[in-house]
Amino acid sequence: QKEVEQNSGPLSVPEGAIASLNCTYSDRGSQSFFWYRQYSGKSPELIMFIYSNGDKEDGRFTAQLNKASQYVSLLIRDSQPSDSATYLCAVTGFQKLVFGTGTRLLVSP
Amino acid sequence: KAGVTQTPRYLIKTRGQQVTLSCSPISGHRSVSWYQQTPGQGLQFLFEYFSETQRNKGNFPGRFSGRQFSNSRSEMNVSTLELGDSALYLCASSPRQGTEAFFGQGTRLTVV
Numbered sequence: 704q705k706e707v708e709q710n711s712g713p714l715s716v717p718e719g720a721i722a723s724l725n726c727t728y729s730d731r732g733s734q735s736f737f738w739y740r741q742y743s744g745k746s747p748e749l750i751m752f753i754y755s756n757g758d759k760e761d762g763r764f765t766a767q768l769n770k771a772s773q774y775v776s777l778l779i780r781d782s783q784p785s786d787s788a789t790y791l792c793a794v795t796g797f798q799k800l801v802f803g804t805g806t807r808l809l810v811s812p
Numbered sequence: 813k814a815g816v817t818q819t820p821r822y823l824i825k826t827r828g829q830q831v832t833l834s835c836s837p838i839s840g841h842r843s844v845s846w847y848q849q850t851p852g853q854g855l856q857f858l859f860e861y862f863s864e865t866q867r868n869k870g871n872f873p874g875r876f877s878g879r880q881f882s883n884s885r886s887e888m889n890v891s892t893l894e895l896g897d898s899a900l901y902l903c904a905s906s907p908r909q910g911t912e913a914f915f916g917q918g919t920r921l922t923v924v
Contacts, residue, residue: 749912793913799857799909
């Protein structure tokens with residue numbers, strides 16, 4: 704079992720829709736959870752982090768964490784074509800940051 | 813605040829050669845991690861340095877090595893280059909181990 708799992712996609716949504724990206728993790732002791740966005744040919748960029756169960760909102764982005772079920776999700780409201788990228792979930796465990804393989808999001812005009 | 817700086821941005825090397833990549837972390841960050849990314853692959857963790865000591869290591873052959881200096885700057889070395897080493901090499905700095913990581917722009921290495 705991979706430590707951090709994501710559906711590779713692509714996840715296709717129309718412009719203006721809500722994109723929902725999901726991530727599960729195996730280490731119950733994980734404390735911190737991060738979402739990165741990576742455009743093709745570029746380096747990953749941190750867009751959200753969440754530490755506590757529940758929702759955390761930042762503009763059009765909402766991170767959701769459920770430690771009991773060991774999943775974290777990222778919602779992107781009013782999706783724009785510029786949101787088309789690969790989204791990486793990262794989780795801390797044993798002082799190590801572990802990345803999922805990412806979900807490719809395609810937002811069509 | 814300056815971001816993570818990686819040099820060089822692009823490199824072309826021949827099989828069998830060795831290469832050294834450099835990373836300057838964000839000021840005040842003491843943890844530096846290195847990743848390899850190839851087309852279609854996720855981020856493959858190479859190693860992490862904190863306070864000049866390697867704290868974690870990924871599943872890469874011994875040809876891949878690194879070090880960290882007292883000013884937190886880090887270097888990564890790959891010896892006896894193989895064609896399969898062609899990749900984007902990313903450095904990330906963190907304030908402490910296991911916290912949010914901030915990536916540099918990467919070094920794109922091509923081995924011919």
